[in-house]
Amino acid sequence: MKKIKVLAIAPYQGLKDLIDKVAGEMNELEVHTFVGDMLNGVKLVQSKADLDYDFILSRAGTAELIQKITDLPVIDMKLSIIDMMRAIKLAQNYSGRFGIVGFKSITDTANIIGQLNNDDLEIQTLHSIAEIEKAIAHLKANGVSLIVGDVITVRHAKKMGLHSILVTSGRETVMNAFSDIISVNHYLSATKEKTIITENIIRHSNESVLVFNEGKEVIYSSMKENDEISSILVKECASACSNIEDEDDLVIVKSIQQDSYHITRKKLSIVGKTYPTYYLKKLHSPLKPMDKSILYKNSTDSPQVDLDTFTTSNKLFTNVIENARSLAETDTPILLYGEKGTGKDTLAHAIFQRSRYRNKPMVIIDVMYMNDKKWELLFESDNSPFLEEDMTIYIRNLHLLNDEYQLLLESYFSNSFVHKRNRLVFTCDSNYSKAMEQGPFMLYLRNELAVFPLTLPSLNERKEDIPSIVSLFLSEMAPKYSNQILGLKPEALNRLQNFHWTYNLDQLKRAVEELFVLTNDFYVDEDTVKIVLNSITITTPESTNPLIHTNKTLDQLNKEIIEQVLIEENYNQTKAANRLGISRSTLWRKIK
Ligand SMILES: Nc1ncnc2c1ncn2[C@@H]1O[C@H](COP(=O)(O)OP(=O)(O)OP(=O)(O)O)[C@@H](O)[C@H]1O
The missing domain is CATH 3.40.50.2300 (Response regulator)
Structure with a gap:
């Protein structure tokens, strides 16, 4: 041993x-x-x-x-009572007066002995070495000629011409x-053994642990590397310490260089002190952090969209916001319907920010960017976001799901408990394809999951909101431009309100941006609005064209193009057929 x-x-x-x-x-x-x-x-x-x-x-x-x-x-x-008694007994045999000088450890014991024996002992307690001479001189002046004390006291007593007895320690x-x-x-040894075992367990796990004190300093780290990524992660965690007042644990996903890191914060409380403790894990996913198909977004990263700032004078939209407000705090799955650019995505984020799931990231799956490989990752990988718990899983652009993936999703959801473990939010373009509404996944959402549908009105249905939306967009864009626009002249605003908006808020936003570029005055005039409206009628914004997807068959692409043209022509089949260069009967055959 x-x-x-x-x-x-x-x-x-x-x-x-x-x-x-x-x-x-x-x-x-x-x-x-x-x-x-x-x-x-x-x-x-x-x-x-x-x-x-x-x-x-x-x-x-x-x-x-x-x-x-x-x-x-x-x-x-420690000097024992016996050690002290031995020294006092020796001193009492001395015929002259004696005194005891020393630090508390000596004089406390001497006081107890004095009280026990009813002896009136001369005792001087020291608080620093510098006090020794003064204490001995005081006793000497009172007729003391023998000092009892420790090595230093005894040495000083001798120097000052006094007798001395050293308090010795016994066996x-x-x-x-x-x-x-x-x-x-x-x-x-037992504690050390436990600490070594714990350290080894942490070192061999695929998680690193960081513990901060209340001053945001790292007091424990099991990070193996000391590189740039580690120091970024430490900074991220330190800044997350500022929100430690939050009652709940926190989960965030951080993208650093080519990788994503999963960070869980728990609050460790020990004897009244709180130690923010972070568990960090690298996500082993074949997806790059910025891949738009499957994205993790923390509530702290995404723009803060507050349901309370959704102002409207429109009855339909007021209803939607009120329903969203009460639904946000529940676990009910939600399906946001609406034409392109009506604000479905913005509302989905606002619901997430208001929900009890906001302390964990939201997983955004965008059907528009999915392909076979990515669906496979969702259905089969050990790192699939579908295996997460207590998160918001948000599937965007449901209308782009083809029959095959509707079936696969329906079967996956029916056989797993993804909806029981997580909050689900979906968005779907209401103008897209009536046939897809009857697909197996859409029916499953309605009949089995009982999703709550919220239909966002188109901009044409809420024209009374156009003035306030325009002023919102103007102030949003102002920092980007050197000219200062205070608003639109009444005739100009009138034109915007009377326009038929196909792409809703997206299109209005683009128009306001063009107005900013073309206006040099404080107020936008009617002519400038006319020019802008003409130009946006002719061109289709690039971002609004979701049709080109290499994972679709030619038939699907054809169908989607036809549907898009139909929407743009307000379902006027003659106009759509003319634009596509096919007969009305061919068009009818292709969409049936
Ligand atoms: N309540 C709002 N206040 C201000 N701007 C908004 C609001 N809702 C949406 N927007 C803006 O309108 C534009 C379209 O919104 P959003 O992308 O949410 O619509 P969408 O219906 O999801 O579009 P898509 O069908 O293309 O996915 C965005 O630029 C967004 O910032």
Whole structure:
């Protein structure tokens, strides 16, 4: 068995000899003893710092000073009552007056003995070495000629021409100190063993752990690397410490360079103090963090969209917002319907921000960017977001799901509990294809999941909101442009309100942007609006064209193009057929 290595600092030679003698009888200990008092005891310990000792043994004030400069446990050979009584008995045999001088550890014991024996002892308690001479001089002036104390006091007494008795430690004091060392060592070894095991478990897990104190400093880290990514992660966690007042645990996903990291924060509370503790894990996904098909978004990253800032004078939209407000706090799956650009995506984010799931990221699956490989990842991978818990799973652009994936999704959802573990939100273009509405997944959503449908009115249905939306867009864009626009002239605004908006808010936003570019005045005039409306009627915004997807068959693409043209022509089949260069009957055959 490994011996316990002890460095002992004895205040006088006699105690060194006693310590060595007692240590020789104890098999568990390997003791190296040196003589040193308060003044040189600390220096002795510092000079032997690299010698791998387990404990330091010393006495009274010297032990106290040593503990301040070392992390090793310092065991104090406390003076016992017997040690003190021995010294007092010797002093009482002396014919002259005697006094006791020392630090609290000596004088407390002396006071107890005085009270027990009903003796009126002359006692002077020191608070620093500098007080020794003054204390002895005071006693000397009162007729004291013998001083009882420790090594330093005795040395001063002699210098000042007084007799002295050194309080010595007896065998039982040394024995007690050694038995303290053995029992503390037993406890520390068990704790150390547990700490080493815990450290090894953490090191071999695929998670790193970071613990901060209340001052946001890292007090524990199991991060193996000390590279740029680690320091970014530490900074991310430190900044997340600012929100520690939040009651709930927090989960965020951070993208750094080519990888994503999953960070979970838990609050560790120990004896009234809170230690924000972060568990960090690299996500092993074949997807790049910025891949638009499957994205993790934290509520802190996405623009803060508050349901309370959705202002409207429109009855239909007021209804939608009120329903969204009450639904946000529930677990009910929600299907947001509406034409392109009516604000479905914005509303989905606002619902997420208001829900109880906002402390975890929202997984956004965009059907527009999915392909066979990515669907496979969702259905089969161990890292599939469908295996998450307590998250918001938001599937965008449901109308682009083809029959095959409707069937696969329906079967996956029916056989897994993805909807029981997570909050589901869907968006679907209401103008797209009536046939897809009858697909297996759409029927499953309605009949089995009982999704709550919220239909957002088109901009044409809420024209009364156009003035306030325009002013919102103007102020949103102002920082980008050097000219200052305060608003639109009434005729100009009138034109915008009377226009037929095919792409809703998206299209209005684009128009406002063009107005910004073309206007040099404080107010936009009617002519500029006319020019802009003409130009946006001719061109179709690039971003509004979701048709070109290599994962679709030619038939599907044809069908989608026809549907798009039909929407743009307000379902006028003659106009749509003319634009497509086919007959009305061919058009009819293709869409049936
Ligand atoms: N309540 C709102 N206040 C201000 N701007 C809004 C609001 N709702 C939506 N927008 C803006 O209108 C535009 C279209 O909104 P959004 O992308 O949410 O519509 P969408 O219906 O999801 O579109 P798509 O059908 O193309 O997916 C965006 O630029 C968005 O910022």
